[in-house]
Amino acid sequence: VGLVVALTGGIGSGKTTVADRLAELGAGVIDTDEISRALTAHDGAALEPITAAFGPDIRLADGTLDRARLRRIVFSDPTARARLESILHPLIEAAMLERLAALETDYAVLVIPLLFETGQDRHADRVLVVDVPEAVQIARVMQRSGLSESEVRRIIDSQIPRRERNTRADDLIDNSGTCVDLEPRLQELHAIYTRIAARR
Numbered sequence: 001v002g003l004v005v006a007l008t009g010g011i012g013s014g015k016t017t018v019a020d021r022l023a024e025l026g027a028g029v030i031d032t033d034e035i036s037r038a039l040t041a042h043d044g045a046a047l048e049p050i051t052a053a054f055g056p057d058i059r060l061a062d063g064t065l066d067r068a069r070l071r072r073i074v075f076s077d078p079t080a081r082a083r084l085e086s087i088l089h090p091l092i093e094a095a096m097l098e099r100l101a102a103l104e105t106d107y108a109v110l111v112i113p114l115l116f117e118t119g120q121d122r123h124a125d126r127v128l129v130v131d132v133p134e135a136v137q138i139a140r141v142m143q144r145s146g147l148s149e150s151e152v153r154r155i156i157d158s159q160i161p162r163r164e165r166n167t168r169a170d171d172l173i174d175n176s177g178t179c180v181d182l183e184p185r186l187q188e189l190h191a192i193y194t195r196i197a198a199r200r
């Protein structure tokens, strides 16, 4: 690929919505959440190291990961969270780079929710941030997940502040309107990325 764009944004900002549409327009999209799920699925490469770190109780009777239990543990224990991340992040990064090397599109979009928090912006030529006001973010996440407002706020507060994320963006896309409202900016970004990729 001629250009690597990292796509990020807060929880529920619309990263997947934007990435899916850019894929339809012709971008090669790599979603690190999807990689993470594959790594921790049945036969995933992260399953054994996670079991070694957290004990056999972290697996259900059928051998799959007890995701609810793991979530509870890392939510309440920062050391456990750091341990899980030290297992997952290198594996996610390696899988992402492997997929990136195999792409044949003009440009690539890497969807990385905690892009700045994990320092992975170093893999990207450009950073695209999906931006929504916090009230919109909270309403959309509550509707999708059934989490309470305070639970959503807690997650938002654990992420990089909106202002700092936006300041560090090369490109911004405002997702406070409808999906139809996104379209002109999406077309524009696709044209810009295709043009830059062709020049390189």
Ligand code: ATP
Pocket (backbone or CB within 6 Å): 009, 010, 011, 012, 013, 014, 015, 016, 017, 018, 033, 113, 140, 141, 144, 175, 176, 177, 178, 179
């Ligand atoms: P996460 O951080 O949880 O992975 P995300 O940033 O990928 O989320 P999406 O999954 O794209 O965000 O969007 C979050 C929710 O908001 C979804 O239920 C999606 O359908 C909805 N949504 C996204 N964009 C809009 C929009 N412009 N108008 C209305 N609903 C939207």
